């Protein structure tokens with residue numbers, strides 16, 4: 001007989017959840033989704049006003065949330081914010097969502113551009129995961145979900161984006177390595193790899209009708225994703241329903257990688 005109960009399996013009741021880059025886009029969707037699933041959500045963004053807007057939406061629905069200014073690439077900012085949150089609500093869930101892309105032909109990409117993307121997309125994930133794990137390990141439990149991308153699992157091809165693709169590929173393997181390192185501490189580490197998702201992050205791409213048509217034609221389901229289509233996978237990976245899942249990267253891609 002199965003004891004599976006969807007109400008508890010997908011519940012984040014009583015959990016302290018942190019979402020980096022939660023001020024807009026996918027991160028805002030995740031913050032709202034986790035709050036509705038019962039978590040006390042800490043919205044972390046380098047843009048405090050944006051984080052506060054997300055929290056206002058959470059509070060307006062009668063759920064719990066708090067905004068914090070934090071730059072994922074700033075070690076001191078990450079460590080002090082995490083310590084403050086750990087004391088306040090505990091850290092049960094971390095979603096490493098903040099991300100950056102500088103799309104240029106590789107031969108025109110400066111080292112400054114390269115470094116800027118690495119700092120946020122890779123060093124930021126390392127710094128946040130490390131700080132969170134320092135608080136999760138003594139409690140013997142935790143779930144981390146990283147935002148990778150289909151661009152971390154394929155060569156792309158529609159436009160050059162080398163620093164983004166390199167970092168997202170690295171996030172896939174960082175996810176595996178941290179999952180293995182921290183499994184004995186009860187910490188699960190997973191990632192999602194979305195296709196193009198309708199946010200400001202890709203507005204310059206989706207505003208180009210020819211490029212959007214190409215993206216759609218390269219995607220078996222024939223369209224880009226909406227934010228809420230990504231949120232469910234992230235909530236799932238953070239929830240008790242995924243208690244046996246670790247080191248996995250879940251593609252949410254309309255079949256892009258299945259080809």
Ligand SMILES: NC(=O)c1ccc[n+]([C@@H]2O[C@H](COP(=O)([O-])OP(=O)(O)OC[C@H]3O[C@@H](n4cnc5c(N)ncnc54)[C@H](O)[C@@H]3O)[C@@H](O)[C@H]2O)c1
Pocket residue numbers: 020021022023024025026027044045046047050070071072073096097098099100120124147148149150193194195196197198199200201202
């Ligand atoms: N939108 C897509 O098509 C798509 C596809 C695959 C993966 N992703 C990934 O999903 C994540 C979220 O993307 P999005 O589309 O919601 O982006 P977005 O640009 O809409 O939002 C990103 C948020 O992150 C914040 N942020 C950026 N750098 C930060 C830093 N250093 N510290 C703290 N906050 C910072 C921004 O202020 C913003 O609120 C990124 O990691 C991105 O790479 C996006």
